[in-house]
Amino acid sequence: MSEAYLFFFARLEAFFLGKEGREPTATSFPLSTRTDECCQALRNALTAVVIDLQKDDDPQVIRETLNARSEPLLPADLLRNYIFFRASREKLVAEVISQKYWSGFD
Known part of the structure; x- marks a missing residue:
């Protein structure tokens, strides 16, 4: 998770502020336009999934x-x-279930 954060932080920093002596990306556009583009990209291309795990x-x-x-x-x-x-929570054998019920779908 921390690697993903650092990756995106560096990309956003370069996009908005520039980095290591380089100009920000797309400086010919005003900051408000770049901010809107960034927000649109996040809305359209980012999907978050929450998976709740049980104790075991x-x-x-x-x-x-x-x-x-x-x-x-x-x-x-x-x-x-x-x-x-x-099936695994009910202690059933996944391979048997796969062959018997699921293999036709694959």
């Missing part, structure tokens, strides 16, 4: 599942993850 959830496994393909998750992916999450 493994956050590393959940993170790996979400980031496994480095692609946006489709609704089917979210549904599949939820189904297998519930």
Whole structure:
């Protein structure tokens, strides 16, 4: 989380203030225009997801599942993850459930 913060802080600093002797990005536009553009980009391109973990959830496994393909998750992916999450909480074997019920969807 801190690395992401530092990355975006540096980009925003360069965009609005400049950095290391360089002019800010797009100085031909007034600051108000650059601020509006930045806000529009955040509104249109940034999505925040909150995942509430239970006491016995493994956050590393959940993170790996979400980031496994480095692609946006489709609704089917979210549904599949939820189904297998519930199955694991009920001590069901994910591989059996996958073969029996989910393999036709893949």
